[in-house]
Amino acid sequence: MNDNEIKQLVADTGRRLLDKGLVARTWGNISARKDATKFAISPSGLGYENMEGSDVPIYDMETKTWEGSRKPSSEKKIHAAAYKLYPEVNFVIHTHQDYATAVGLATTNELEMSPEEKDLLGKISIAGYGLPGTDKLADNVTSSLKNSQVVLMAHHGALILGKDVEDALKKAEVLEEVCKRAVIKKIGTDAIEEACKIAGLKKMDTDAPEKESDKIAPFKAQLDDMAQMIGPKYSTGAVAKAKEGLSEDDLQALSLLLNKAIICKKYTEALGIDGRLSSFDCILMRTVYKFKYSKQKNK
Template sequence: MSATSQLEQLVAACHWIGSRGWAPATGGNMSVRRDATSCLLSESGKDKGSLTADDFIVVDIANNRAASGRRPSAETGLHTLLYRLFPDAGAVLHTHTVNATVLSRVEQGEVLRLHGYEMQKSLSGQQSHLDSVEIALFDNDQDIAALAARIEAFARTSPLRYGFLLRGHGLTCWGKDVSEARRHLEGLEFLFECERQRRLLERS
């Protein structure tokens, strides 16, 4: 599928995300791989629910540079890291949802483990609710280069699949294309909501 078609799908996904309140107050950032060396990344400070194709900036995957001089998202370095780590990644979605943000603070370990949910099968490669899904958790950091280095170091020794959580911040997920990234986002959000509710009920 062409980069133009993927960008059209990404714009539609951004409107869908915005309609659900998953990227409030211009938060979040979205991108799609343009080719082997560059991606198209949402411009900083834009409402994700009303983005157009003109609101995406060409960014060099190797060095995070935006040739146009416009300012891409603050988390540009996380998007480009994922495109470098995963050559088959075609789209990255970063959202600020209540479920992801709350669970990222409640869970104290390095991973959030999900088990026993049929909707785990919404994630590529997951075949059964009997398996466990581990979503990596990283402490938030305003130094994106330092954060990216920690994520890269984790990925060298541990599986990093579907997405990761930043404490008190939100979810970043990806897929081979916009459709898969969107499915991973929706599936993970459902799982996070279930897990949050389960933990609340267990304490009541």
């Protein structure tokens, strides 16, 4: 493929991930190898629904420079590590999928896989936490990549390497199914349905009365994207404040995020795991998101 085709592939894959519910808004990132030293990667802060091939920069791993009008994703170091470690890998996706994210807060010991699933996914590792875009996160993920091409990023999401785009997407979907089975086995389908119901209510009119049975006790953020969009603590008031001035599209993203956050909370509770992010990290991420990334989404 030429440069334009590779860049368009990245943009098109972003919309496919949106349709599959594996990413939302600007969260996550996608890359496609061009050659031994360069790859196309989704730009920083641009929503997938608005992304075109012309928006996608090409990053040079050797010179650490890029071609294009937009900055590459802040997670470019992680993608570079994947391509350097595995010459056979030609496509990398970083998702914020619900169930894999929940498992990433705990342990992979709960996962049960068929021989076919094991053959496809290989070893699944969990990388230690680091704030988004930092060297600490890149170093932790790189360490986990040395023995795995599927890495759960604690408090964050999943990184999936593939020989091509279809291989990477298939791995992402199978990973989510494997993790979903583990979560449901631990908390049951009723808890999943409750999370969906509560998250759906939260995207409605903030003045609408809330039934006592539909409330959930406030809890601290366990996930980067929750900290970014809502803040350090989930509560009815925090959600109402986060919704101020949001478009219908953004409200839908908030609903999806809440659904994931509640599932993660119920799963970690069932396992007796705390999983809370520090208040400082949450406030920092919320501030950066509010004054930077959320404003870039539609530009």
